Amino acid sequence: MSLKDLIEKKAKATKEASRILSNSSLHDRNKALMYMAEGIKKNSVFILKANKNDVLNAKRSGLSKAMTDRLTLNNKRIEEMAASIKAVVKLPDPCGVIDKMWKRPNGLVIGKMRVPIGVIGIIYESRPNVTSDCASLCLKSGNAVILRGGKESINSNLAIHKVLQDALSKTGLPLDSINMIESTDRKAVSYLLQLDKYIDLIIPRGGEGLIRAVAEESRIPVIKHYKGVCHVYVDKEADINKAIKICLNAKAQRPGVCNAMETMLVHKDIVDKFMPKAIKALQQAGVEIRGCARTKKFSDKIKQATEDDWYEEFLDLILSVKVVNSVDEAIAHIAKYGSAHSDAIITENYDTALKFLKQVDSTCVYLNASTRFTDGFQFGFGAEIGISTDRIHARGPMALRELTIYKYIIFGNGQTRK
Amino acid sequence: MSLKDLIEKKAKATKEASRILSNSSLHDRNKALMYMAEGIKKNSVFILKANKNDVLNAKRSGLSKAMTDRLTLNNKRIEEMAASIKAVVKLPDPCGVIDKMWKRPNGLVIGKMRVPIGVIGIIYESRPNVTSDCASLCLKSGNAVILRGGKESINSNLAIHKVLQDALSKTGLPLDSINMIESTDRKAVSYLLQLDKYIDLIIPRGGEGLIRAVAEESRIPVIKHYKGVCHVYVDKEADINKAIKICLNAKAQRPGVCNAMETMLVHKDIVDKFMPKAIKALQQAGVEIRGCARTKKFSDKIKQATEDDWYEEFLDLILSVKVVNSVDEAIAHIAKYGSAHSDAIITENYDTALKFLKQVDSTCVYLNASTRFTDGFQFGFGAEIGISTDRIHARGPMALRELTIYKYIIFGNGQTRK
Numbered sequence: 001m002s003l004k005d006l007i008e009k010k011a012k013a014t015k016e017a018s019r020i021l022s023n024s025s026l027h028d029r030n031k032a033l034m035y036m037a038e039g040i041k042k043n044s045v046f047i048l049k050a051n052k053n054d055v056l057n058a059k060r061s062g063l064s065k066a067m068t069d070r071l072t073l074n075n076k077r078i079e080e081m082a083a084s085i086k087a088v089v090k091l092p093d094p095c096g097v098i099d100k101m102w103k104r105p106n107g108l109v110i111g112k113m114r115v116p117i118g119v120i121g122i123i124y125e126s127r128p129n130v131t132s133d134c135a136s137l138c139l140k141s142g143n144a145v146i147l148r149g150g151k152e153s154i155n156s157n158l159a160i161h162k163v164l165q166d167a168l169s170k171t172g173l174p175l176d177s178i179n180m181i182e183s184t185d186r187k188a189v190s191y192l193l194q195l196d197k198y199i200d201l202i203i204p205r206g207g208e209g210l211i212r213a214v215a216e217e218s219r220i221p222v223i224k225h226y227k228g229v230c231h232v233y234v235d236k237e238a239d240i241n242k243a244i245k246i247c248l249n250a251k252a253q254r255p256g257v258c259n260a261m262e263t264m265l266v267h268k269d270i271v272d273k274f275m276p277k278a279i280k281a282l283q284q285a286g287v288e289i290r291g292c293a294r295t296k297k298f299s300d301k302i303k304q305a306t307e308d309d310w311y312e313e314f315l316d317l318i319l320s321v322k323v324v325n326s327v328d329e330a331i332a333h334i335a336k337y338g339s340a341h342s343d344a345i346i347t348e349n350y351d352t353a354l355k356f357l358k359q360v361d362s363t364c365v366y367l368n369a370s371t372r373f374t375d376g377f378q379f380g381f382g383a384e385i386g387i388s389t390d391r392i393h394a395r396g397p398m399a400l401r402e403l404t405i406y407k408y409i410i411f412g413n414g415q416t417r418k
Numbered sequence: 419m420s421l422k423d424l425i426e427k428k429a430k431a432t433k434e435a436s437r438i439l440s441n442s443s444l445h446d447r448n449k450a451l452m453y454m455a456e457g458i459k460k461n462s463v464f465i466l467k468a469n470k471n472d473v474l475n476a477k478r479s480g481l482s483k484a485m486t487d488r489l490t491l492n493n494k495r496i497e498e499m500a501a502s503i504k505a506v507v508k509l510p511d512p513c514g515v516i517d518k519m520w521k522r523p524n525g526l527v528i529g530k531m532r533v534p535i536g537v538i539g540i541i542y543e544s545r546p547n548v549t550s551d552c553a554s555l556c557l558k559s560g561n562a563v564i565l566r567g568g569k570e571s572i573n574s575n576l577a578i579h580k581v582l583q584d585a586l587s588k589t590g591l592p593l594d595s596i597n598m599i600e601s602t603d604r605k606a607v608s609y610l611l612q613l614d615k616y617i618d619l620i621i622p623r624g625g626e627g628l629i630r631a632v633a634e635e636s637r638i639p640v641i642k643h644y645k646g647v648c649h650v651y652v653d654k655e656a657d658i659n660k661a662i663k664i665c666l667n668a669k670a671q672r673p674g675v676c677n678a679m680e681t682m683l684v685h686k687d688i689v690d691k692f693m694p695k696a697i698k699a700l701q702q703a704g705v706e707i708r709g710c711a712r713t714k715k716f717s718d719k720i721k722q723a724t725e726d727d728w729y730e731e732f733l734d735l736i737l738s739v740k741v742v743n744s745v746d747e748a749i750a751h752i753a754k755y756g757s758a759h760s761d762a763i764i765t766e767n768y769d770t771a772l773k774f775l776k777q778v779d780s781t782c783v784y785l786n787a788s789t790r791f792t793d794g795f796q797f798g799f800g801a802e803i804g805i806s807t808d809r810i811h812a813r814g815p816m817a818l819r820e821l822t823i824y825k826y827i828i829f830g831n832g833q834t835r836k
Contacts, residue, residue, distance in 0.1 A: 108787055110798075200809040221810050249834035369834075370835055373833070391535050392619055407782070407783060408814050410791065411785050412786040413660075413786050413787075415788060416663055416788045417667055
């Protein structure tokens with residue numbers, strides 16, 4: 001059988017499994033999740049051995065230190081994978097929830113009920129923990145899943161997948177509920193992305209390059225964000241202590257993530273009071289600052305920001321800083337250079353706050369808080385399968401609810417249309 | 419400028435207009451809608467003249483009678499177009515609605531606020547009223563729109579579009595809020611469908627051929643349904659009078675629409691009581707019946723249904739009928755042959771009803787009512803821009819709410835992430 005046919009066969013089997021899964025009980029899905037968590041722990045030697053192969057290959061092929069680190073499993077990470085699955089067990093069932101119900105004048109009662117989407121395709125880089133994280137969230141929400149991880153982690157992924165399917169086999173749920181593309185051939189992804197007949201949604205997890213490649217090629221809807229060029233705007237009526245604390249947190253607490261601040265905008269009227277303290281604090285935290293002409297005055301160590309810097313997601317201890325004349329200029333800057341991910345205003349003025357909250361068209365707009373909160377756990381969802389900056393289906397942190405859609409159930413007693 | 423560049427320029431302008439529109443007041447949008455409704459009525463002579471050209475061309479080129487009828491405007495239809503826009507004015511603003519708001523342990527208050535999607539592309543057949551219907555729904559929901567109607571209606575569409583833009587010019591809203599592709603070149607659609615940079619969602623309106631062509635080619639998400647192969651399952655515990663009334667309504671009240679019944683499934687235990695009466699009533703209404711072997715026994719005039727008939731959307735006074743042994747067989751038949759549009763069960767048994775409502779994975783699942791109610795107006799939405807059988811963003815009848823998405827607004831007082 002050709003690779004293309006193999007992928008299609010697997011996708012078709014996953015679709016069939018999704019039909020059974022969508023009618024399974026929460027009890028059965030939770031039981032499978034518990035077996036999965038236990039299986040991961042019990043088989044840690046098996047998983048770690050497979051992972052060791054991947055890590056050796058990675059070192060031989062000169063994979064970067066950061067990527068090798070993400071690839072590497074150890075007992076602590078195995079424990080975390082199992083704990084994540086157990087945490088998913090405790091979350092409420094997102095399916096069967098009636099969002100709304102109403103009665104029409106003719107007596108029809110219409111209910112909007114959450115149901116699983118169907119088959120989710122996850123395409124991710126070489127982070128083995130994504131395998132069990134995504135599989136558990138899809139299973140919990142009644143979706144079947146097709147996983148395709150990075151080729152560097154193939155042995156780890158196959159081992160984890162085997163453990164997950166062994167867990168499924170102890171329940172009545174179909175093995176095809178959690179499928180994996182075993183081929184590391186790049187073409188396998190291309191074939192997969194054409195199968196809109198069997199796969200309902202693709203969620204890519206990884207860097208901008210991966211996500212763009214997937215979005216470019218896919219015939220299946222893709223929910224994604226390319227990057228997070230997040231802004232904090234310090235208004236003229238900001239509380240300076242709050243502002244410094246928030247900017248420092250947004251930039252330096254974990255600079256390598258998508259919800260970290262990349263650009264700080266400062267109102268001209270607060271510059272003299274705010275900037276010296278803020279720059280000192282940021283520089284002490286090791287942040288390199290690239291500023292506009294008005295920012296540069298505050299430190300010799302500030303480089304001139306280029307036009308490209310305003311678009312840049314540094315993912316590092318680098319920050320671009322601009323002085324603006326008004327909240328409108330801040331909003332316009334965010335609209336032009338931002339990525340519609342997470343943007344914050346620091347102000348004590350009610351009108352200015354409302355204007356910013358309304359007019360900034362980003363997925364998450366913050367008032368007097370750090371952008372770092374854009375995260376499924378921080379939002380209280382108990383999980384996260386990704387973050388979307390798209391404009392349909394779901395925006396912001398996505399968890400179980402975002403893995404569902406609705407159907408209408410309509411209760412009549414003989415109604416016909418006039 | 420090449421056609422491709424022209425289309426791109428227009429799409430870019432529409433995106434820019436959408437940013438202004440998304441921050442416009444309901445008052446301004448409603449005022450524009452009122453001017454639009456008045457403009458349509460005041461310029462009826464102008465519109466009807468343009469339409470006459472289209473109709474003459476259509477007759478010359480041998481367009482079918484049904485399509486020419488849909489193309490043709492008259493004073494009554496002009497009045498209806500204006501009335502539809504006025505009805506949209508009365509609907510509540512779908513934007514700014516806070517679906518949900520919650521407080522986190524750290525004091526952050528998170529709100530989920532509805533916002534416009536952005537730019538909607540509507541690709542439709544030669545029905546001039548779609549121009550004003552879709553433009554008004556997009557404007558009301560704060561979305562900019564790019565319209566591309568069938569080439570047979572180009573003169574009518576251009577005339578209506580001129581009237582709509584004249585109405586916009588009386589307000590402060592940007593003219594590019596309602597744009598139209600003026601070229602009838604098929605390539606214009608191809609170019610448009612690549613512009614995911616500027617267009618957020620495509621809604622095709624028309625027959626299966628148009629929709630498939632659009633979905634095939636689009637890089638932009640498309641929300642759609644291909645067809646409506648709707649079923650009514652008459653359970654062994656059905657109330658026979660209800661069942662006959664509903665089946666007759668679902669098939670014969672308006673057979674040419676997507677929510678009409680195409681297949682009737684009847685439980686074997688009720689066949690003898692139900693079938694003679696039902697077949698008589700259907701045949702009296704002019705319905706041609708294509709049945710399974712067990713159905714054929716009830717009338718000499720029943721043809722043998724072929725395998726293809728079960729998949730068929732007849733859109734006509736033709737019905738396929740099958741006797742099934744159980745509700746499970748009915749559910750399996752619907753899963754295999756249906757189009758996930760609208761399916762009904764007629765039963766007085768609580769368990770059977772619940773099973774059908776849960777397990778039938780269609781957009782609208784009815785209990786003891788006609789499938790003909792799948793419609794934005796019948797659901798109480800006050801409008802309809804399309805019906806979706808897709809599995810993300812929106813399913814079933816789509817109106818104003820389905821033209822919005824959400825953003826999160828987060829209220830803090832200095833929170834930073836630990």
